[in-house]
Each structure stands twice: as C-alpha cells, then as structure tokens.
Amino acid sequence: MLAHLPIFQVIIPLMAAPLCLFLRHSRLVWLFSVIVSGLALSISIILLQQVMSSGIIIYEMGGWNAPWGIEYRIDKFSAFMQLIITSVSTTILLSAQTSIEKEITEDKHTLFYILYLLSLTGMLGIVSTGDVFNAFVFLEISSLSAYALIALGRDRRALWAAYQYLIMGTIGATFILIAIGLMYQMTGTLNMNDLSRRLPEVAQTRTVFTAFTFVIVGLCLKLALFPLHHWLPNAYAFAPSIVTAFFAATATKVAIYLLIRFTFSVFGLSFAFTTLPLQILFVVLGLLGIFVASTAAIYQKNVKQLFAYSSLAQVGYMIVGLSISTVSGLTATLLHLFNHALMKSALFLALGAVMYRIGSVQLSQFQGLGRQMPLTMAAIVVGGLSLIGVPLTVGFVSKWYLIMALIENGWWPVTVLILLGSVLAIVYVWRIVEIAYFKPPLPAVNQDRELIKEAPLSFLVPIWVLVMANIYFGIDTRLSVQVAEAAAQSLFGVSP
Amino acid sequence: MMFMGLYNYWIVVVLMMIGLYIVIAHGNLIKKIVGLTIFQTSVFIFYISIAKVDGGTAPILEDGVSQYSNPLPHVLILTAIVVGIATTALGLALAVRLKEAYGSIEEKHIQDLDNHTLENQSKDEQGC
DSSP states (O other): OGGGHHHHHHHHHHHHHHHHHHHOSHHHHHHHHHHHHHHHHHHHHHHHHHHHHHOOEEEEGGGOOTTTSOEEEEOHHHHHHHHHHHHHHHHHHHTHHHHHHHHSOGGGHHHHHHHHHHHHHHHHHHHHBOBHHHHHHHHHHHHHHHHHHHHTSSSTHHHHHHHHHHHHHHHHHHHHHHHHHHHHHHHSOOBHHHHHHHGGGGTTSHHHHHHHHHHHHHHHHHHTOTTSOTTHHHHHHHSOHHHHHHHHHHHHHHHHHHHHIIIIIISOHIIIIIISOHHHHHHHHHHHHHHHHHHHHHTOSBHHHHHHHHHHHHHHHHHHHHHTOSHHHHHHHHHHHHHHHHHHHHHHHHHHHHHHHHSOOBGGGGTTHHHHSHHHHHHHHHHHHHHHTOTTSHHHHHHHHHHHHHHHTTOHHHHHHHHHHHHHHHHHHHHHHHHHHHSOOOOOSSHHHHTOOOOOHHHHHHHHHHHHHHHHHHHOOHHHHHHHHHHHHHHHHHOO | OHHHHTHHHHHHHHHHHHHHHHHHHOOBHHHHHHHHHHHHHHHHHHHHHHHOOTTOBOSOOOTTOOOBOOOHHHHHHHHHHHHHHHHHHHHHHHHHHHHHHHSOOBHHHHHHHHHHHHHHHHHHHHHO
16 A cells, blocks of 8 residues: 555546546535545655655556656655645645635536646646656646636636647647657657666767757746746736646746756756756846846736746746755755745735635735735735745745855855845835735725625635744744755765 | 658658747737647657667567567657647637637737726726
8 A cells, every 4th residue: 555655646636636527516526625635745745754764765657667667756856846736735725615616607616626636636747757758748737737727717818828828838848748759769768767877878969969958948938937937927817816826836846846857867967067058047047037027026016916926036046046056056946946835825825815805916906905804914924024035934944045055156146146136025025015004995986895804714724824834934944954955965866 | 861861850840840930920829729739740740750660660569570660659649649639629729718708819909908908907096
C-alpha cells in the first residue's frame, strides 16, 4: 500500500474527476472534492516524511524498469512541491462552494469541480514524474483544464483572456514537445535521469542547443517570465476568484519546477549556465520583470489585476534566485515558491471574499471596506506586508535568503535593484490600504451598500489559516528552510 | 543531396513557420486556431520522421526481418495528437462563446469593445 503512494497521488484526483458527474448535487460534489484534495495532502505529507528520512522514492509504472517504462521519481524537491500544491488546493477548496454560488451559474458547479480536480491531477503529475514526455502530457492536462476554468468567469472578458492564454499556452507546450523530440533523437531516451547521463556526451551538437532553447522558451511562456507574460494579468483578473487563488499560488510554480528540473537535473548546470549564456539572460529578464510588472501594478484599477502583476514581479525574484546558480540562490528560489504560494493564495482568497460581498474588485469600490469588512481587509494588509517583505512575515524570509545569496556571490548592483523593487511593492500595497482605511465608505446609491458586512466564515477560516501560515512560517522557518535547503542540495548533487 | 535527403525536415520547418505566422499575423480567431493546428501538425511530422530507421520496415515482428523502424515516436505522437485535438476543440468552443458574447470573431473588434468597457467604467467612477 505505502509503496504505491506516488501513483495514488496522481490517480486519485484523476479518477475522482469523472466520478463527480454521478454525485450531481453541488454541495456533495464540493464535499467530495475537499476529501479528495485532503487525501492528496495527507499523501504528500507522508511522502515528504519518507523522502526526508530515506531519500528518493522510485516508483516503476507497471513494474517496467526505468528507461523502458515510465518511472515516478519523488525526490525532496518533488515532495516539497506536492506539499505546496495540495495544501493550497485543500485550503482554497474549503471556501469554493460559497464563492462559486455567487460567481458561477448553478448548472456549471459540477463541471467546475471536475476541471479543478483535473488541473490538480496535472500539476501533481508534473512534479511526480521522471519522464519528460509524461511531464508534457500532464502539463497539457493542467493547462487545458486551466483554459476552461478561466473561461467560467462571469465577465465576457474572461473568454477573451482564456482564448489568449490557450494560444500562448499551446505555443509554449508545442515548443516543449519539439524539444523533447530533439532530445529523444540525440539520446534515444525520455527518462530524465537517463537523459542527464546521456546528454553530456552529445552536448556540443547544434541539435541539443536547439532543444535547450525550445524548452526554455516554452517553459518561460508557461511561467510568464517577462516579456512572455502578456496572457497572465487578464487571465487572473477575469477568472472566478477561486480559480485565480488556486492558479496564482500553483500554476506558475509548477512551470518553474519544470524549468529547474530541466536546467539543473536534465541538462546540467554547466551546460545551461556556462556553455550557454542563460545566467545573464535570466538575471536581466528577471530584474526587468520585477520593475516593469511592479510599476504596472501601481497603475491598475482592478485589484485582482494589481496582484496579478505583482505575481509577475515575484516570478522575477524566483528567476533571479535560480540564476545565481549556487545552493543558497536555489534555496532562496524554492523558499519563495513556498512563501509566495502562501501570500498569493491568502490575498486572492480575500479578494474572493470582497467579490462575494460587493460583487466587484475595482479599487474605487474598496472605499470604507476597512471598517465594513475588518477581518478580510486585515488579511489583505498582512498579505501585502508579506509581499513587501516586512519582518515576521514569510516575504521577509525569502527576500532575506535571496539577498544573502546575492551578497555571497558579490552581486551588489542586483542586490540594490532587488531592494528597490520592494519599494515599488510598498507603493501598490499602500494604495489599497489608503482607499480601504482612510476614505469614507461610498455614499449609498441603494440599500445594498449599507448592508455590507464581514465575509462569511467559510471564507474567513481558510483566509486566516493562510494568513496565520504567512506569519508562522515567517517566525518559525525550520520546516520551510530545512526542506528547501535539502531540496536545493539534492538538485546540485544530481547535476553532472 | 543533403537538401533532398532531409526533405521531410524541411517540410516540418516550412509548415511550422507557416503555422506560427498565421497565429501571429491573423486577427480572425478561427484562422488563428487553424494556424495553431498547422503548427502542431508540423511537430507530428517531425516525430514521425525521427522514427524512421534507414532500411527498417514497419515494426511488426516477422521472420527474416532484422531491422525495424522505431515505434516509440509513433506512440508518443498519438498522445500528442489527442492533446492537439483537445486544444483545437476547446479553442473552437471558446470562439463560439466569444461570438455569442461579443458578436464578432475578429481580434481587433473584440479589443475595441473591451476598451470601450474600460472607458465606461472609468466614467462611472468619475460619476460617483
């Protein structure tokens, strides 16, 4: 039983998705999805414990040995990612039913949960598998369900955002497919571990260079690295609130996971950063991303869009971290993966609560909400402080590790720019605080506005669980740092 | 000789560029999806090409034959075709919904309507 956990992790949500159709009743489906996601969470906790104590878990699909069969390879990094995905997904699902009652029509509730579970399957599959083609298939499972989920948004612009995401996402995925073909052509294998052993022999060929370029560009499209980020802000802004909260915390992270897998494990660090000038490219694009996206965030009128741009900036920090290509730099990136998932899920869930109460997330509508929805707004403030990187929040921990890694490497100019980027975060978070707390409530056009009260408990509990996690992991960093460090070290150990 | 020997790869490159060009250059949503399909199809041809082993026959066990083409890329591409069909279907479904919501399938027209919505929103805010 325990030996089969790696495959259960993927197969349970996959099988559960069509089963939702039989339950029909919306609340039952919700309960079922929460249970499935909770099950995945408990599996990922067990797997993480196993991996931390006894090393890599290898699961051979159908008993076929590795280069022939598909193997699932759970190392520290995979288990860490699984924990992030499943914990965020479970917490967010708790308030899903309340939120979609207002945002999605009744007949589509079941479809929503099916797509949600499929998307979860795809993400868990990507981080578990040790086979590049399998990773591509899971990437497409999660992306296709993502396009459909985004199109469920109430605003018609959600459709347009989903369409644009579909076009960009498919181009990205096809690039990855081309790269996999080229790699297979040169090495005759699809297994990541096998590839990492065979690629160095043929590393100096143009085919491998081309494969590497395709995979990096394809993944950068998926993870929305500046300047390939165009699809993201609208997709996040117009999707249903629950979908935004889930994807902002996990979707780009999974693409970053694949990027790290390909550069560190498959192609190897010396190939990626020495033979090819990826390092300088990533530092420049990461920093540009931080500045362009943070500046754009300041000018947004829609708060969801504002935080979507801020997500782009956070991707920039992660890319800068991994481009340092030292253990401490990679640790900073992995920590930020975890911490940013906590911040953004809390923030977007709180925005979901605002959407539930006032039906809009336009910044101008936030006037006076500080008094009308004190607990929700307090959550947004704590999340915002965490984004800025104020001590006692998780944001501070990841920025601290990033800056230490930069200084260790003597990259002073980059350190200064990173700190300047945080100043921009202060500006956009302050704009929300100012309007919510220091402006009088909007004059009552009709009765509704007077009646705005605190969000229901089904929102407040998950939001505050996430906010408390933001603070807890900002003070007690043992778990996150220990796992991130161990994962980073194992990634450096694997690379040839 | 080199050119002729690798002609299927040249077809792959040409199709790929045509497909990508259509996606970028055309404003019509259906044409964009057609372009995307051509782009994906070029990759299918690429996979089929790399599976060919010189002098090999179809990968079916038979006496007296020792060299077979590689069946694995064929299997892979079957999966990729399924993914491609799912993408096309979803893209077309979205195009239908877009037509219902905006009354148009021209990118430019849809963006104009969106900008119009934005202007109205900012006017409303000033009105408050």
